Amino acid sequence: MSESQEYKYIGQRTIRPDGFDKVTGRADFGADLSLPGMIWGKILRSPHAHARIKNIDTSKAEAHPDVMAVVTHQDFPAVSAGGFAVGEGQVDFKDLSRNVLADDKVLYHGHAIAAIAAKSEAAAEAALSLIEIDFDVLMPVLDIAEAMKPDSPLLHDDLFTQGLAEQPEKASNIASRMELKKGDVDAGFAAADVVVERDFSTPTVHQGYIEPHATTVRYDEDGQSMVWCSTQGHFDVRAIISTLLSMDLSKLKVVASEIGGGFGAKTTVYLEPVALMLSKKSGRPVKMAMTRDEVFRASGPGSATRSRVKIGATKDGTITAMQAQLNYAAGAFKGSPMGPGCMTAFTPYDVENMYVEGYDVVVNKPKAAAYRAPGAPQAEFAAEMAVNELADKLGIDPIEFRLQNAAKEGTQTIYGPQLKVVGLVECLEAAKNSPQYKQALAENQGRGLAAGFWFNIGGQSSVVINMKPDGTGTIVEGSPDIGGSRASMQMMAAETLGIDTSRLTPVVADTEHIAYSATTGGSRTTFATGMAVIEAAEDVVRQLKERAAAVWNVTVEQIDWADGVATNVASGDKLSVADICETADKTGGQVSGRANINARGAGPSFAVHLCDVEVDKETGKTGVVRYTAIQDAGKAIHPSYVEGQYQGGAVQGIGWALNEEYVYSEDGVMENAGFLDYRIPLSSDLPMIETVIVEVPNSFHPFGVRGVGETGIIPPLAAVATAVSDAIGVRMGDLPCSPPKVLKAIQDAS
Amino acid sequence: MAKVIFSSELQLLTGEDSVSIAATNYRDLVAELLLRYKKLSEGEILKMAVAIDGEVIPDPLLEPVPSNGEVHFLYRISGG
């Protein structure tokens, strides 16, 4: 789409303000801070996927001269079960406390049991073997279907299924059930001429950020403890730690380092409370960093799913009913993204009759964390695969089929409200007009298309803009910048103030220097923190006008403000921002603008992706040969970073579709816990990722912004799997479409 | 009267899928719901997100409810 002419800064491709530090190696990430007197912490992890801990003997470790502190779950205060909303939705503090360090049971291979702080990293690592643990090894449950069986071994004796009409009497691995409905699916299927029904599955996957979790902390008995960490939300880290360690909020300062990727998984904590407890016990600052192996075994991952989808349509291409059962693996503790999965599965469609049922199931794998549009890729994969199959059966082009049934303004969603203005139809039209869709396929190639929907969220953001005497300003925000959001903040402030972006410096402040701001997640930052930036900049403008009026001894009504210049309407005299700031000391002191908001009106973002693959039919290996990602941004503040979100989401989705998966042994040990065998896409695996930014403005945001970060990971799963299916003539329902699986499908069909 | 539409989770506690409530703001509306449905707890309601006339409102305590408005309680979304 054309980049708008009406704005001076918004829509430009400026250089990001934190860029210099990041290309020179100066930017400090989670593991980059060292403190005087600092020692190192390491975690002892479970060698079993499921076991009862009968006894932990730490005496030998404690006696070792290099060891400064040892902690186990027993060092932490008891925490009652209860909720708190962060990235994953609801976090249960009791579960989180038991995930950070196991209580009486270990629930996955790699589950943290104890931690040691020692004089060096090597000494801490070596001393772990001095801790003696007596286990009672139990049978692990890894598969969702197995875990749901009534006679399955139980992970938690006290877990009773929520969401049933009657309170169950027996504990279960099913943590909760959810049901959403609209219309009458039975009647809908009765009215259908063609019905498709199929099972699907997706594997456990990891978010795969390149920076392992890392933190440096300093506990201060009298004053304020400091936690430096790589996180998407340091205010929520503060809240979690204060609960888990039973500390006053005021006794904790959390500093967000630069963050080397998170994709949802850095919305919770793993090391931070443990490090702080080690620091408390040792009296020394403590650094902890996970190894890559630990990242795979004990952080993240994204939920595995098993699902069944049924869709019916009339011959003319009207979908009459959509039905799904979606089962999500939560990992060791309840709380998979089953809810948003159920809500998003069919939302791209304006269909009268829908029914979705979801199950949240615990298994002996690491507790699932949010992963980019949590829950939606798995659900919409199943739904989109079925929609494509139905389009095929009806002999209707998949874009036309979607256009005929597309969600639009006023569509009643299955989860509650009607949709406001959305851009799905525009994305579908763009797909139809894309060069890729018009290009013919070569031999052994196939094409797939899929749509995706994600809500996006608003929430609390706080911003202060401090003007300096030279007319430059500092934008103080509380949202960790995970992908270039400082650039967007700078541009929105520049646009509002009418001064050049180079005159504004965005700073992500710690928890002491700005008021609460919600976690960077849910594609909220450019939308919600952006709204706060605009409001704070408007506050600055209001004050600058007052100061100009004071200089000229006129009323504010006699000041005209445009492009960063105050004009005295009567005299025609002008004062720039710099002029006014320079004399601010004489008109009442320096100028600061402020906004503390709880943003609402987040605009959903729809996407449509097109994928062409080529399959080596002798080996089953798939290569992506062409890819186009189309998505509604509302308004692209910085188009390069919007495109980057589309491309990055697309490629994570391609990895999910083709090769990424946790491989487990029968006894529940992950066998591919490294980047060598957990195969994320490489530069050599991919073509350029073409993008189309559709702009259907979100009327609730001053510049029309919708979030863009998450939707892009949703369509690739079905787009890729449909393309593979098209190339080989067999429908692929189980991800990943790895070479052995594709080859088997080809062989079974012939 | 505002029309309140319950999620399937809340329907298990309310026994019906919707109800009309006379309230001018969210706080009063919740108070009325708690009076009407004994199984419903305040925690149960507060953990849900709310959409008033289609707009999802993160923390709606003081939010006005239009006289013929539509109020949905839904699963709270965050993100990744």
Place this chain on the structure above:
Amino acid sequence: MVSVVYEAPDSVQGAVALLAGAKIPARPLAGGTDLIIQLQAQKNEPCLVVDLKKISELMESTLDEEGLHLGPGMACAEFFSRDDIRSVYPGLVEAAQLIGSTQVQGRASVGGNLCNASPAADSIPALIANSASCVIVGPSGERRIAIEDFVTGVGENCLGKGELVRVIEVPRPADGTSDAYLRFIPRTEMDIAVAGVGASITLDDDGTCAAARISLGAVAPTAILVPAAAQALIGTKVDDEALLVLADAASAAAKPISDRRGTAEYRRHVVGVLAKRAASTAAERARGN
């Protein structure tokens, strides 16, 4: 990581003396791309690490009338930038070029790849196809062994205490000969071979296959030479029909295991496909020679 005693001798004799005299486990260090990861995984026993990179004769390769004298420590990146070597052994050079990323190639060596003795090592099938052997030097002098006999098991080789590989000798191929190496990985780079095939094919003047050596990697505890696969080609024009027989012979000879990188069934199938393709490429090259 285990604690380390580090030595960097400047002569082969010095290295042998250090390795032979070690009171603790001793490992020669070339590129370190396998060794350092292995040391990280070990916890308790200290290890003597003898860095060979200061020994210039181990770091150089020469090509003469007899063939290639490959210094076992030469970095792959240096090896595959040698166009003279590539023109004679394109398959062997391709195999070296497939070992790891650019970064790994800057350190990893063919000798290290050989001594690490992974079943999936890329250079080993290519060396075997080229009838390579290596000269082992140790406290009691030198001995020569064919590459197919050098590796004795998964991660195990025939080096005794104090021994190291001094040079890998690859005979100059007969006229009308060329080679190829292919491996299968799920991505395009950065993976360990699920299966690999080295092929060397000699064609006579009318394009009939006079000699062939086919070697398979990652489908048995060690890389294996498959005479039956070579036999499928000898006397043929390396046509489609012969290649199918070859593929079956390769699959039949494979004794793979199932692991995180692939199932036995899949490996057996894919090694046949690769054998067909590698032989076809080698033959194509031989026709051009």
Place this chain on the structure above:
Amino acid sequence: MTKTHVTTTVNGEDTEFLCEPNETLLSVLRNELQLTGTKEGCSSGDCGACSVTMNGRLVCSCLVLGVEAEGAEIGTVEGVSNKENLHIIQEKFLEHAALQCGICTPGLIVSTKALLEENPDPTEEEVRYYLAGNLCRCTGYDKIIRAVMDSAEVMRGGA
């Protein structure tokens, strides 16, 4: 265990350090020399975040022992720009928005510099394969490849 004294050159400066013989060059750079621009992503040579040059050749510093740096010339991201200006590659990474979180960026900058010194006029495919050992999870590589191709063109004097 006694530490070993190592004399080396880092980014053209004579440098000395003490390290344990089992310490990696990555750890030495980050923990002994405080050159934290070199990042740790995997410590197994699989992600490229710790890429540095050693005697002109690109290596993963996690797969090099610190003691091996004796007498060597090490190049890290901190040495890519001169005191005055960013290197063209760094400018192009910024111009093309070739980074999102930025953790893989130092490794990619070092690798790109090594690539373009070896091959000033690479094809897109050559770039993609040369950089295959530098994982990026944010960008999908598109903008990185464009930044590298553009850098190459400018460095050749083309634009």
